Amino acid sequence: MIAKVIVTPKPVVNDPQGNTVKQGLASLxxxxxxxxxxxxxxxxxxxxxxxxxxxxxxEAMCQQLLANHVIEDFHFEIEHEGRHQR
Amino acid sequence: MIAKVIVTPKPVVNDPQGNTVKQGLASLxxxxxxxxxxxxxxxxxxxxxxxxxxxxxxEAMCQQLLANHVIEDFHFEIEHEGRHQR
Known part of the structure; x- marks a missing residue:
């Protein structure tokens, strides 16, 4: 099986990398x-x-290593033999 | 609208960050x-x-800034007013 995990900064957390990308896009x-x-x-x-x-x-992997629950949210999907479930 | 972009290293490209995470998960x-x-x-x-x-x-943002097409693939979804399309 394949787990597709997305980890995002919480909405209240400052995201300097996002700001930099936004400025880069504006300058383009x-x-x-x-x-x-x-x-x-x-x-x-x-x-x-x-x-x-x-x-x-x-879920345990995310809590222990993949995400920092203080500043990040996570969600994931499991894919199994070509099937796709949320 | 919100574009949700995923950028991944191409399958043939070495992914040291992925290897490190794998080792970390194994040690846990x-x-x-x-x-x-x-x-x-x-x-x-x-x-x-x-x-x-x-x-x-x-698509243009990905090609010009968000992804490095030599070593990365990208795909994205557009979300519009709660609607969801691939």
Whole structure:
């Protein structure tokens, strides 16, 4: 199975990387951009007996390593043999 | 509208950050993980008269700034007023 994890800065947290990208886009002429937020995308390939179990393990991975829960939110999808579930 | 952009290292490109995360997960006991790839997640809020136009602009942003086409792939979705299209 493959877990597709997205980690984003919480809305209240300052995002200097996003601001820099926004300025870069503006200087390239993309002035219609009002906001940019930059996060991480992490693809985890794992073996699990069921999707339910995979979901629990990936949740634990996020809490222990992949996301910093003080300043970041996360969500993920599990993909299994070409099937796609949210 | 909001464009949700995912930028990933191309499959043939070495991903040291992914390898480090994989080792970190293994040392925490997540030994069922066979591979980790780390990319970027970028949320761009923009004004556009239509989804078609938004799509063209975001494609241009990716090619000019958000992704390095030599080593990275990208894909994105446009969200519009709660609606969700791939």
């Amino acid at each position: 002429g993309f002035r219609e951009v009002s906001d940019v937020r930059v996060g991480k995308y992490i693809e985890v390939s794992l073996d699990a007996p069921s999707e339910h179990e995979a979901r629990q393990r990936v | 006991g997540f030994r069922e993980v066979s591979d980790v790839r780390v990319g970027k997640y970028i949320e761009v809020s923009l004004d556009a008269p239509s989804e078609h136009e938004a799509r063209q602009r975001v």
